């Protein structure tokens with residue numbers, strides 16, 4: 001077998017190609033869902049007090065049923081599927097589910113609390129073709145609210161650092177329910193030490209209200225952003241978060257129900273984890289007309305929404321509709337009156353796939369890029 005560093009490098013190249021294809025397809029057409037979250041089991045092995053997405057008794061969704069749902073998502077043109085729960089690692093055949101997502105040409109991502117990871121499980125996830133793993137960690141030490149703690153999970157993170165062939169994102173939160181904002185920085189620093197990615201989100205208070213962050217909470221977010229310096233990171237350039245940290249609303253269009261689907265354990269399509277019950281149509285009866293209608297429907301919850309993965313999808317639509325405005329929103333420069341700093345590759349991909357083509361040369365480049373990415 002090839003050494004791990006070679007296997008990781010090969011998978012990185014393959015993933016980059018497929019991720020670019022997902023972005024290319026989203027920029028080319030608004031007629032398909034870009035991302036679906038799919039619940040594979042509602043049961044969880046933990047019981048975080050703020051969580052309304054788990055129970056302690058549900059059986060796993062039968063694998064045959066999940067495979068059928070993946071086929072239905074593929075038929076709608078979905079390009080990425082995130083497996084969620086409850087705790088998805090409680091599903092006894094999770095690797096087969098991931099393998100089927102990959103067989104159908106979609107990106108396979110999983111969100112977990114990490115408790116059930118061990119070396120054997122990580123190797124099985126490697127072999128299944130998992131594209132990304134996200135672990136949410138709430139605090140440094142377990143407390144009455146959450147056991148998703150760095151102290152408990154550190155050994156799992158070391159194993160991931162040593163054996164995982166897929167990128168691992170450690171997600172922490174700052175906001176009303178997190179009493180120790182500096183915990184998020186400790187978690188992100190540890191992730192960086194281990195060569196893992198870190199992101200930080202904002203949480204509502206127990207009534208669902210988003211409060212402006214205080215100076216310490218904002219400092220923690222800035223410090224975490226400084227730890228991550230890839231060419232482009234949505235986490236760092238997130239225009240929605242820029243407003244939300246000050247308690248300000250965002251003006252944007254949420255395409256949930258069209259560009260993003262949330263498939264519950266009963267196989268119903270919902271807008272997202274926070275807006276279950278709408279439109280609640282069985283996936284088996286969900287059509288491209290439903291996708292088109294719900295993508296256009298206004299969502300009253302949009303101004304204070306903190307679901308960044310769906311905002312990332314909306315950003316692709318903004319890039320398609322109005323590339324110049326969207327890029328300015330993403331890269332506003334360092335202050336009032338300064339020039340925007342848009343990385344060259346991002347400008348090129350957006351121009352090639354969205355600009356009106358008036359010359360033979362530009363049409364040739366668009367066709368070549370589309371062919372290369374297999375998105376014609």
Ligand code: SF4
Pocket residue numbers: 044045046047048051052053054085086087113148
């Ligand atoms: S680990 Fe995740 S799904 Fe389980 S109770 Fe906590 S937040 Fe909910």
Ligand code: SF4
Pocket residue numbers: 254255256271272273274275299301302303305306307310
């Ligand atoms: S705005 Fe946010 S909370 Fe509302 S439906 Fe869209 S993703 Fe869900």
